[in-house]
Amino acid sequence: MPFANLKVPAGLxxxxxxxxxxxxxxxxxxxxxxxxxxxxxxVLVDEVVDGGWGIRGEVLTLAKLQQR
Numbered sequence: 001m002p003f004a005n006l007k008v009p010a011g012l013x014x015x016x017x018x019x020x021x022x023x024x025x026x027x028x029x030x031x032x033x034x035x036x037x038x039x040x041x042x043v044l045v046d047e048v049v050d051g052g053w054g055i056r057g058e059v060l061t062l063a064k065l066q067q068r
Contacts, residue, residue, distance in 0.1 A: 009062050
């Protein structure tokens with residue numbers, strides 16, 4: 001079963017954007033593995049608490065991301 005676990009900052013994406021991610025990732029897997037994979041593809045969108053992740057040694061918050 002194809003599986004994708006996407007981690008995003010809490011509050012960054014709307015419900016519609018999360019739905020779009022699930023649809024596009026499912027389409028990607030179906031394109032790679034054949035359309036039969038679509039029925040078994042699981043996409044999990046995890047929202048990470050604000051300030052609960054970082055990159056390049058910098059803790060990221062929703063406010064910082066929205067400034068970019």
